[in-house]
Structures are given as structure tokens and as C-alpha cells.
Amino acid sequence: MVNKYAILIAGPVLLLSACGGGSSGNSGSAASTSNLSDAQKSYESFALASNGGLHYVDGSLSFSTSSTGAVSVNPSSSFFFTADSSIPQSPSSGPQPLTAGTTSLASTLKVPTISNGRFVVNGAIYVAAVPAQARVSYAGSNVQEDYLAADGSTVVRTLLGTSYTAVSLSGLISASPSELFTNSALGLLTNTINGQTLYNQQTSWQTGSAYIKVVRHAVGDELFTNDCVAPATTGNNPTPCSATISTLENFFPYASATDGKSYQLADGQIVTLAGVRAWVSNATIGSTGSDYRVYYQYNGGIYTGYFLKDGTTLQLVPLGGGTPQENYYFLNNAAMQSIKSALNF
Template sequence: MKDYKKRMVIKPAILAVSSALVLSACGGGSSSNSGSTASTSNLSDAQKNYESFALTSNGGLHFVEGSLSFSTSSAGALSVGSSSTFFTTDSSIAQSPSTGIQSMIAGTTSLSSTLKVGTVSNGRQVVNGTVYVGAVPEQARVSYAGPNVQVDYLATDGSTVMRTLLGTSYTVVSLSGLISASPSELFTNSALGLITNTINGQPLYNAQANWQAGAAYIKVVRQTVGDELYTYDCASPSTTGNSPTPCSATISTLESFFPYASTTDGKTYQLSDGQIVTLQGVRAWVANSVLGGSTTDYRVYYQYNGGIYAGYMIRNGTTVQIAPLGGGTPQQNYYFLNNAAVQSIKSALNF
């Protein structure tokens, strides 16, 4: 499950220039296998639906991500850019969490035989006063909390819990017939919709292709557990480790930092625009107004290692949301394919 990218949203961009097309978005599986032999009599409907996809024997969950760049020659031949990606981030568990906490098995798979898998980053967060980097591939522990599915995502050290998501709703939708006649929500609200575009009238997939038997997707609603503090480079140089570049290495207190002109946000913050609190073990200024991500978030500046660093906060209990592929009002469902659906898409692609 891919949920670590900044602000946790699919960020689509469609650009058509002459005969070139650039499409991007960021970022399911079941079969006839019976899965875990553990009894499901005590599981909630959400947990039963989750296992119908998530168990390794059922094919796992597959979240579509991609960035597509195409062009056509003067003769009309379609070619794909070498930097293009169209892939799934995959996750599964070996047994039912009803038998005990399960370790997530994670990876990535290209949907196109001609494309490489894109670069995946699971971001950085401040946890108990320390900056941690998310593990790639994802490392996570899956358990059941009441009727819900709890996933604890780990840092690169394999033990520190960076964030916890509580899955409260899992709705399975079967797929059959033409891929092109699928429910509009699947193409609108997931990166799978990238393939519905055309370039100079040429389709990116076979619109006459059908879903394979057993194909399905699952809609997942999740919420955060605990206040989350994400951090990143406030200025150059760009970094990837646990030492992000601060906004100021010489100012050590928040009271002396403001007013601050944020080029990222396009506004100047005053001290009175937020509240100073203790957040994830650091002294932090949290803006009063929302920042504007798909998932409700707030600008944060915090004291760390003698400087002031930038970040954003997602509050405890916030429903994780995603923006539709073409933009618009964020919605709360994340869409995952099962294995039969993934194989259907692979067979239908024209690139």
C-alpha cells in the first residue's frame, strides 16, 4: 500500500504538445485459492474482504502508479518515452492476522514489458524527536484492531513505527466484460485511468480486451492513528537520508524564525498564524489553517539540531484521501487491483 509520498495523493499531470503526450500519476489480488486455513467466522466483513485480496495465496493487493510519455512519428507510429513508468506497488501477507501479527510482503511490478519500474520513495517523518526514512520496499506489520485492519509502517531500521493506518472499510467490486466498460470510478480515481487517453487518435490499450475471470478491485478507506509529522528539504541541497536541509541552520528558536516567507506555499507566515506545541518529540509551530493537500494537513516548522526545519502535519484520526486523476474534490477511497485484474491490464496494453 502505497501511502508515503508527500501529502499522500495521486498527482496527475497531462500535457499534450504537438504529437507528444505526457501522463503521470502516483501513486489489489484474488484468485480461486482458498487462502489461510484459519477460521473466518469471527472476522468482520472488512477483514474478510481484506483477506480475499491480501493473502499471498489470493494474489495480494496491487496499487497502480505511473508516468507515461508518448510520441508519434510522421507515419503515425506510437513510441513510448524511455523515462515512462507504469507499474504496481504490491503487498500481501502469508496468513490471516487473526492468527497473529503478520509481516507485509512488498514489492513492485511493471505493467508493461517495455518499461522499468519507477523510483519509489516512502518519505521521511519525525518520530519521538528523531527523523526516520521509510523503508523501500515497504516494511510493515499487519494486525486486526476490533473490526478493522491495522498496518504499522516501519522505518529503514526495521523496528521503528513511522505511521499507523487503520483500514475501516474494504469493498470488493467484481470486473467482467470489456475493460473499456468498467466502472468509471476505477479510471477516474486511480492511475489506471492513464491508459484511457489517446495520442493522435491511437489508444494506449486494446479497448476490445476483456477482464479475465475472477478480476476485481477493492476500495479501501483508511485513517491515521496518531499525529504524523512529515519532513523534507526546506532548501538546497536535496537529500534522501535522515538529515533534511533546514530552512535556517542559524536560527534555533521558532520565536526568532518568524515572519517567514515560504516560496513553497507562496505566503509569508507570522508567528500568530499558528500555535507552538510539542509534536512527535520536537518543539513545533503548527499553522492554524489547512495547507491544502488531498488529505487534510497543516504547515509545520520545527526546532531540530539547532536549526528550523519544514514539514507538515496530518492529525490523528484523519481519513486519508486522494485526488481524482483529472483533479477535483478529493475522495476517501483508494483502489487496489487483484492479480487477475493486473494480468488483464498487462495483456491489453499497446506499449
């Protein structure tokens, strides 16, 4: 369940702990919490380094079975990790730097290579920093995160958190609220392979365990870009759809293998977006219904990407499919440690 938005959200964003529970105890600064909104108080109860930080679960698991029926996780093609993030003190005292990293929940698995995406900003392509670099500040009653490019200064995207709902966890992990497993990668653990469970279902949550549901919105139009065809690249020069056609009017029709359709010029509108001349599809693409296909003129060729409109609420498709939902689920440190201790692989 790797999500393009998550990795930019959690410190990556990839990101990423000390001990901590779900309470809003120590604010981590001398500033009073009396002027904070409920959303900001809930955010700090997780995000402050002194409270253990935020931990976003991500993963993909593949298995093999021996002739005797024994099941093992394939370490070369599996991962189960958290993207972790924290801030040193309350943003009420001024913008705070995000500390980011990753933690493998299973000692037998490695964290995969992370990419926090590429963005077109003011007519240039930037690679987001890995681990994520961000500045966290308060905007009214909300929490604003400005994510930076690898240059450490260019803002490539801004997210505004408007809702932070903390939920305490106690008792057996197997008896947790269904939303936590349905709407996060923790749901991978509910699979049973040849009758064998992936975690000890008699394990209980550690004292102080909690998760927080977060709703975020894009601030400003966002143009993500990526390779259109092989070869795959990671820098600020993605592979174009065409290196010889320089204008959008001459590019169409174009058959997109990614989208499984052939685009005509009339299927979108030509606009100026993120400082480039771009064709933006009239209809959305993808499972969340919030992204728009983009082809844009750049460096003498035509490149591709997708567009997220200003104000769009970030969404995730539940692990088993279905209607997209707006909450992202983060564990506190005690909950993360509980999951680590419960795994059977």
C-alpha cells in the same frame, strides 16, 4: 499520479503475487473466518499471498510524436507500475509481516526510484523502509498496519483500515465502472494520443478479476518531513530551511516557495509535536485539505514538514482533479495481469 500516502500503503507503500481472484476462498491459515468482520474477510480475499495480494496502480506517462504521426512513450520519463503487498496468513492467528515490492505493468518501462517518506518520531528523524516493512494485525473489526523505519523496528506510522469493498470485474476493460478509472492511475489509459489508444479496448478482464476500495485512517499524529531547500537528500538529515536560526520565534516571517505564500508567526501555533518544538499552520495546505504545514526546531536549525492529525481519513484527488475522495483502489492479481496484457506501449 504518485501519492505520498499510497506509497506507504501498498507495500509501498511501495510494496507488493500469485494467482488470485476476488473471492474470499482460502483464508491462508487454519484459523476459522467465522470470527472475522466483513471488512477483514474482504481484506483477506485480496491480501493473502494465496489469493494473489493487493496491487496499487501508479504512473506518469509522457509521449513523443514522429514526423509521420507515430506515437511513442518516453521510457526515461514515464512509468506505469503497481505497488504490491501480501501477507502469508490471516492476522487472526497473530500479527503478520507484509511482503512488499513493485511490478512494472509495461515491459518497456522501469519502476521509478521509490521513497516511502521520512518521519519525525519521538524527537528523531527516521526513513521509512523500502520496500515497505509492516506488521498487519486485527483491531476489533478493522485492519491495522504498522509501518516500520529502515531500522526494522521503529513504527513510523500506523494506518487503520475500516472499510474494504470488493467489486468483481468482467467483460471489456473499456466498459469497467467509471470510478476505477476516475479514482486510480488506470485513468491514464483513457487518453488518446493522435487518435491512438494506449490499450487494446477489445481486451476483456481475466476470469476472477476484481478491485477493492479501501478506506484508511491515521492512528496517532503524524509528522512527515522533507528537504526545505536544495540540495535534495534521502537520508535522515533533510536540508533545513535555516541552519543558523534555532528558534521558531526568530524564523518568521518565512516565504515558502512550496506553498506559494509568506507565513507569519501568527499564522500558526507553537506546540510540542512528535517530540520536537513545532509551529503548525492554522490553515490546511494541499489539495486534500487534511495536511498542515509545519516548521520545527531540530539539530540547531529550522526544518519543514507537514502534519496529519490523529484520526484523519486518507484522501486522494481524482486523476482529473476535483473533490478529494476517501477510497484507495487496489487490483487483485487477475485484474493486474489483465491490464498488463492490454497495454499498447
